[in-house]
Amino acid sequence: MYDLGCQLGKRFHWDHDSPVYRQGHCVIWSEIMKKLMAVLAICAVAGYVAAQTVVSGNIVGYSSSYVTNQLSMFGMNFQGLGTNGPSLTLSGLNPDPNIGFADLDTIETGLADENGVVQFTSYFYMGADIAPADAGWYESDYSTYAGNQAIPLGSSIWVQLASAQNVLVAGQVSASSVTQNFVANALTMSSSAFPVAFNPNDSSCTWSGVQDLDQIQVGVPDQNGVVQFTTYFYMGLDIAPGAAGWYESDYSTYVSSPIVPVNGGFWVLTQGTASLVQTSPIK
Numbered sequence: 001m002y003d004l005g006c007q008l009g010k011r012f013h014w015d016h017d018s019p020v021y022r023q024g025h026c027v028i029w030s031e032i033m034k035k036l037m038a039v040l041a042i043c044a045v046a047g048y049v050a051a052q053t054v055v056s057g058n059i060v061g062y063s064s065s066y067v068t069n070q071l072s073m074f075g076m077n078f079q080g081l082g083t084n085g086p087s088l089t090l091s092g093l094n095p096d097p098n099i100g101f102a103d104l105d106t107i108e109t110g111l112a113d114e115n116g117v118v119q120f121t122s123y124f125y126m127g128a129d130i131a132p133a134d135a136g137w138y139e140s141d142y143s144t145y146a147g148n149q150a151i152p153l154g155s156s157i158w159v160q161l162a163s164a165q166n167v168l169v170a171g172q173v174s175a176s177s178v179t180q181n182f183v184a185n186a187l188t189m190s191s192s193a194f195p196v197a198f199n200p201n202d203s204s205c206t207w208s209g210v211q212d213l214d215q216i217q218v219g220v221p222d223q224n225g226v227v228q229f230t231t232y233f234y235m236g237l238d239i240a241p242g243a244a245g246w247y248e249s250d251y252s253t254y255v256s257s258p259i260v261p262v263n264g265g266f267w268v269l270t271q272g273t274a275s276l277v278q279t280s281p282i283k
């Protein structure tokens with residue numbers, strides 16, 4: 001194992017100098033059999049999984065990432081088991097067993113409407129003491145179970161917990177490339193589609209349709225719980241000081257290292273229809 005370095009109404013504040021990510025860690029398990037319990041070996045990932053060559057029918061594993069008690073973006077890097085694994089769900093988020101989720105802990109998903117305005121949907125954790133049925137995640141009516149709400153591969157959610165803790169997610173690593181599509185002029189909640197720290201300029205990432213000054217926005221809470229955003233801009237050869245790609249907000253520093261860790265999330269904002277294809281680290 002290696003170290004990788006919402007409540008509605010909270011104000012988002014833009015700050016290009018904020019820290020980019022919190023520490024997390026991830027372990028990838030190599031499974032020859034199709035079932036999770038048939039794990040035969042554990043491979044410690046020492047940087048990018050993409051740098052390794054892994055031959056296997058299924059690769060399953062887990063990530064355990066520290067989530068503060070402030071509003072935090074959490075990305076989904078795994079899928080369910082199977083050839084075309086289904087999306088994992090809210091019930092696939094596992095709290096620290098010594099702490100646990102608290103009543104009314106909140107998850108928010110965001111999806112842009114036809115006008116490009118992000119509409120948020122809130123889900124609340126309800127323990128056995130207040131839940132209308134089993135403990136778990138419920139819709140905002142506090143009665144409709146939402147544990148089966150999908151968190152698509154490569155997407156992210158906002159999480160607000162009462163107690164800071166490690167949140168564990170287990171699943172299958174996609175053996176195929178994953179494509180994310182972005183609608184023009186609409187913020188999209190995104191993440192790496194694989195359990196690797198995300199560098200938008202990595203050779204595993206192929207961007208199409210991006211234009212000069214399209215944005216990636218990484219938000220983390222400061223000591224007061226206010227989300228501070230760091231923005232990265234795409235610059236084509238016509239305006240870039242060097243290679244075309246993603247640059248820091250000084251418009252001169254080429255992004256050469258990860259901007260979010262495993263389970264990190266970010267916004268993508270493009271002026272036109274665009275896409276990102278990530279190749280799988282599994283060979």
